[in-house]
Amino acid sequence: MTRKDLITHLGLIAVLFALHFLLPTYHHGIFARVMVLAVYAIGYNIAFGYTGLLSLGHAMFFGAGMYGMGLAAYHFAIPALPAWLIGVGCAALLSLVVGLLALRTQDVSFMIVTLMFAQAAYLIILYFSEFTRGDDGFVVPSDMRAIGPWDLSDESTRYIVALILFSGALMISLWLVRQPFGRVLVALRENEERARLLGYDTGRRKLASLVISGTISGAAGAAYAGLFGYVGASFAGVQYSIFALLWVLLGGAGTVLGPFIGTLFMFYLIDLATEVTEAYMLIAGVALVLLTLFAPQGIVGEIRRRLWKDLP
Structure with a gap:
């Protein structure tokens, strides 16, 4: 990890911290939500962007973290921090089990298998509706949304906690990709057969990548439940797996x-589009197509290609 890497990424964290004092209430709330969901996207990026594992089922890891945290607080009155750890543990365990099974396949088959697992997880949530509240979801009790004296429903506290979570995930991601392990993941993405011939245990490294990815995604889901107080089946649906893929592709896999x-x-594209028309997804779709045509490597990917070759 170079000094320039640290300055760039710590600089972003410093800017986000400064925005805590500068943003109006509406945008303050959006940035808190974006930071939590960006952690989910960071987790997805480790599997897809760096290892080349195109998963259509990552919402199940986000949902495992969310329901692990939410159900622990809702049914068993477990405080926020231990409940968050339970959510992270649920996501880690699920990603290990799914990885052991799904990584027996590859390429399109892997994509389809992860999609099937995600759909199964979503249907399980609906089937056990007496416990999970199904499609309606449930609100996490307010007295369970606190860490010591800090109330997570408070806008200021919510932003700072979201920033801490995002900062941790960002720096872990940076550290990981600058380590030899991260270099091997890139080698797997580029040419798995060659990496295998060089003596690397590709299966074990792909499993490790998927578990790390799923755990980070689950940490985001658990934090979302604690910070925003709602748990619903839609967050575990396939569309949330697609969202993560879009976010990563837009920014730069x-x-x-x-x-x-x-x-x-x-987030802001859809927010601005809703002010213009009810068919806001049409505007978002056109923008995505244009970005794909003129910036195929994503926003940050194009910056790296054109201006900053060493950007991680």
Whole structure:
């Protein structure tokens, strides 16, 4: 990890911290939400952007973290921090089990298998509706949304906690891709057969990548439940797997900053489009097509290609 890497990424964190005092209430709330969802995208980027594992089922890891945290607080009155750890543990365990099964396949088959697992997880949530509240979801009790004296429903506290979570995920991602392990993941993405011939245990490294990816995504889901107080089945649906893919592609797959930039861009694109027309997804779709045509490597990917060759 170079000094320039640290300055760039710590600089982003410093800017986000300064915005805490500068943003109006509406945008303050959006940025808190974007930071949490960007952590989900960071997790997805480790599997897809760096390892080349195109998953259509990552929402199940986000949902595992969300329901692990939410159900622990809702049914068992477990406080926020231990409940968050339970959510992270649920996502880690699920990603390990799914990885052991899904990684027996590859390419299109892997994509389809992860999609099937995600759909199964979504249907399980609906089937056990007496416990999960199904499609309606449930609100996390307000007295369970506190860490010591800090109330997570408070806008200021919510932003700071979201920033802490995002900063941790961002720096872990940066550290990971600058380590030999991260270099091997890129080698797997580019040419798995050659990496295998060089003596690397590709299966074990892909499993490790998927578990790390799923755990980070689950940490985002658990934080979302605690910070915004709602748990619903839609967050575990296939569309949330597609969202993560879009955020990463928009920002730049295989870049550390790409997931955040892509999430922020998509959020504000849809927000502005809703002010113009009810068919806001049409505007979003046109913008996505144009971005794909003229910036195929994503926003940060194009910056790396044109201006900054060493940007991680």
